[in-house]
Amino acid sequence: MADKHSDDKNNNWDQGTPQERIKAFEALKRAIDLFTNRSTAVDDSIQTYVTELPQWFQYPSNTAVKIRVGDDVFETDGFQPTANPLVTEARTRTGTDISIAVVRTDRRSDTGQQAWHESERALIDTVLSLIRSEIERWEVDSLKRVSDGVVVLDSDLRYTYLDHRAEQLLGQDIEELRGEHIWDGFPEAAETIVEEILQTAIETQSPKFFEQYHSQQAQWVEAQVYPSESHTIIVFRDITDAKTAERKIDRVLETTPVGIVLLDAEGTITRVNSRAEELLGVSRRKVDRKGYDDPDWDIWDEAGNPIPDEDHPVTRVRRTGETIQGFTHGITLQDGSERWLSSNVAPVKRVDGSIEQIIVALEDITVPKRLEQLIETLRPADAVLNNASTAEEIKQALCELLTETREYQYARISEHIPGTALTKSDLQERSKDVAASNSVTLPIQSQREFPPAEAAVETGDTQVVTRNQTDTQFEQWRAYTLDKGFQGGAIVPLKHRSRVYGLLVLYTDRGEAFGGREQTLLTTFGDRVGQVLYSLATERILHADKVAVLTFESTDSASFFVAASEQLNCTIDIIDTIPAADDMLVHYASVAGASLDALSDIAETADCVAPLRKISHTEDPPGGEIEIGLQRQSLAQTLVVAGAVVTRDVVTDGRAEVVCEVPLGNDIGALVTRVQDSFPETTLMSKREYTPTTEPNAHAVGRVLGDIFENELTERQQQVLRAAMYGGYFESPRRSTATEIADALSLTQSTFSYHLRNAQQTLFARLFDRSQ
Structure with a gap:
């Protein structure tokens, strides 16, 4: 921007009285002294000159001065704007606005007092030129010391200054770009997010940041935008190497099986990988710049209680600087499902020992944790099964045990007569329905349960449906389950010796429920319950x-x-x-x-x-x-x-x-x-x-043997012992060999012998123990 006054201003030095010219030259000499042979900072020189300048005007005691450099203001005490000020303005190449204003504190527009001397006008014009040159030199020197490229745009977004680094990044000559519109020099960024960010920065007058790939130079450029009313400064930096390294890190983060969350020293999330998005149930966009202690994170301990901030692993790492491993906690996701995580939290420290970054590694332990809790849930079931005298006691007590935990919200046990066809009425055990809370409406019995229940009886296998199970053969049962507000359902056959004596129906709101290991555990549990139901039925017959x-x-x-x-x-x-x-x-x-x-x-x-x-x-x-x-x-x-x-x-x-x-x-x-x-x-x-009638002693011994046989031998041991007895294996001479009997039972000879020896050992050891 050129000076405000005409080009003949230097001639004004020849006008005025000798005394006026002497004062003007003294003021100029002092300005040259302060601004060209500087030994102090520019700001200090300007402040000094502001306080001295009034003495070289016609009425020193009534003169006040203000010099503005960008947003910085330097003025004499008591400066107040008045009518008819003496003002001159300029702008540096980098867009900094500079102005000098001189006022007469006693002057009024109607006093008819003499106007400003031409030598005074020439003085402030010359001083402004000196200050502008010095400010411009200082700015350019400062920008040259910056390793990044620098571009200055005027209010019309035209290039007013570019350094050589920016010239290299943009791939064009400085002189060709100066005065050109920004998108003429950087056309591939026009009508992109870059243009949008730049416009937003100017409109809001707030710094912005963006990254852009420059295809002509095959470079990634990082740019920071610093807007003002008169100009905009953009600082460029080549981040191609950093981007290459970042892509390598991204590949590592995206292929690791654990979730990775990076936080800054204040605990704000700066980066997550895809696995972390999945485990936390949120997208990167929603989690970016979110604090670890944000109230939206619903995390809790093993008792289900919220984790206090002082016990949070990130808080502890920030406080102590020490790594924390294996911190187990639950988290409720935005869709209402729950998950168990194990967190390893470690600090990344600077040379001085201060924390620069915090890394959190998340591992999903939901399945083993749920199984651990399920095992703990089923442990008291042994006491119920061992002490029950009727099937009714078992059904009610077990259903209550299963729903007293977080694992299942509904349980029902229906009896079944082995070898008979299942009927829909077999599922209508309404008095035995048990729910975890009043939010579950009882009874939950649907015609949709009948096909999977039939499959459970026919195959002896547990049948399940879950929200994520899209290829299920029981789609109507799945739809019914989801409609009831659950995430999954299971029907567990209660069987003994391949005969089903009942069905355990379970529903849960856990999204990850009924995986392979949980099904195995439930199948084992179902076999145990089936054995007891069989024993109770046998006892009912015998007694x-x-x-x-x-x-x-x-x-x-x-x-x-x-x-x-x-x-x-x-x-x-x-x-x-x-x-x-x-x-x-x-x-x-x-x-x-x-x-x-x-x-x-x-x-x-x-x-x-x-x-x-x-x-x-x-x-x-x-x-x-x-x-x-x-x-x-x-x-x-x-x-x-x-x-x-x-x-x-x-x-x-x-x-x-x-x-x-x-x-x-x-x-x-x-x-x-x-x-x-x-x-x-x-x-x-x-x-x-x-x-x-009451049995004689011989029959009582037989009853003891019968009890041991039914309750303490495995099913395979019972089969082997009976086959050996009726096959004549124990007779002398033997009427059947071990190999012959093993073949009949589809066993190897060694397996047959192993089960036979164990059966005999258990039978006689327990008999003699009970006889004492």
Whole structure:
């Protein structure tokens, strides 16, 4: 910007009286002294000159002076604006506005007093030029000392100053750019976010920051914008190397399996990786510049209580400067779901030991933490299961245990009769529904539960649905679950020896619920409950006050033994039936009146899952003992699955007589219907009732052995022991080898021997222990 006055101002020095000219030259000499041979700072020189300048004017005592350099003001005491001031203005190349104003404190516009002398006008014009030159030289020198590029724009966004570094960054000559509009020199940034940021900085008069890739130079440039009313300064810096290093760091951060959060020394978040976004449930945009102690973070300890600020790991690191590892806490995400995290928090220190940055590494421990809590939840269940005397006690107590924690908000146990088809009414155990809080509306029973419940009964596997499970075969059940406000549901079969005695229905608001390990734990839990339900049912039969004895007759050829007996005109006495692999049942039976070879031929054409094996045989009369594997092809099996105790199962000439016992309280009508559905040509011949009497001592010992067998041997041990007994393994000489029996049970010989030895050890050790 040029000086305000005309180019002939220097001629004004020749006007005025000699005395006026002398004063003007003395003032000029002093200005040259202060501003060209400077030994002090520019500001100090200006302040000195302001206080001295009035003495060289016509009326020193009534003259006041103000010099403005940018936003800095230097003035004599008592300076007040008046009419007709003597003013001159200029602007440096870098856009700094400079002005000098001189006023007469006693002058009024109507006094007719003499106007300013021309020599006085010439003086302030010359002094302004000196100050502008010195300020400009100082600014340019300062900008040259900056390693970054510097550009100065006027109020029309035209280049008024560029240093050589900016010339290199922009790739154009300084002289060609000076006076050009900013986007003429930097066209690729026009109509981009850069233009928007620059305009915002000017409108708000506040510094702004942006990064831009300069394709012509293949450089990343970082720019800081400093606006003022008269000009705008932009400081450029080449950050290409930093960007390259940052991309490498980004690759590391994005491939690490843990969440990384970077904070500055004050605890403000400056950066997060994708894993941290996922774990915290927020986007980078929302978390950027957010404090670690922001009230929006809902974190809590293992008891569910909010973590005080003084105990927060970041607070402790800022206070002590020491690393904290394995800080376990829960967090409630914005969608209401909960997650468990383990945090490692470490400071990054400067050379002087002060904290420059804080790094937080987050690991998701929700699954193991939930399993740990679930194990703790299920631990008291052992006491319930060990002490329960009825199934009703078990159902109510277990459901309450499961919903007293944060794991499940709803639980229900429904009983089921093994071997029967599931009905919708089996799920309507409304009195046993238990919810964690009043917010859960009871009862929760839906027709949508029936298909997965059927699958649980048929397969013996736990069935689950979750919010994230989009490929489920039970989509209607999933939709129902979500509609009820839950995140997932599970139906756990309560089974023993592959027979389902009940269903445990669970719902939860945990988004990550029912993973593989949790399902395994629930399956194990379901097996334990199923074993107890089976034991209680057996106890009810054995210790019933009154027992019903049912006698069935059947000529139904769907039974393998009925069909074979009819063809061979023989008698077959089924001694025992033992579950084996793949739903196969191994039958041990004695045969009288028929050749075992002939029976074997019939077995080869029948739907048998394992060949008939002769354990012993006689030629005259023909017969012997056999082992054969079948699948649901005997009347006795149907009764045992339904909970009856078979005491006799003999088939003669195609007619079977089967006698069983059931507690009088059982639904005998349903039992008969179930038998006749499987074998229609079956008739209930008689029913009688009796009250069991007190057993003699020999029977009491047998009862002890029976209890040990049922409750303390594993299912596999029970199968092996029974097969060895009825296969003649314990006889001398042995009628079956270990290999033969192992083959029948689909086991290796070594596995058979291992389970047999353990079964014998447990049986006799516990028998002798109880006898003392």
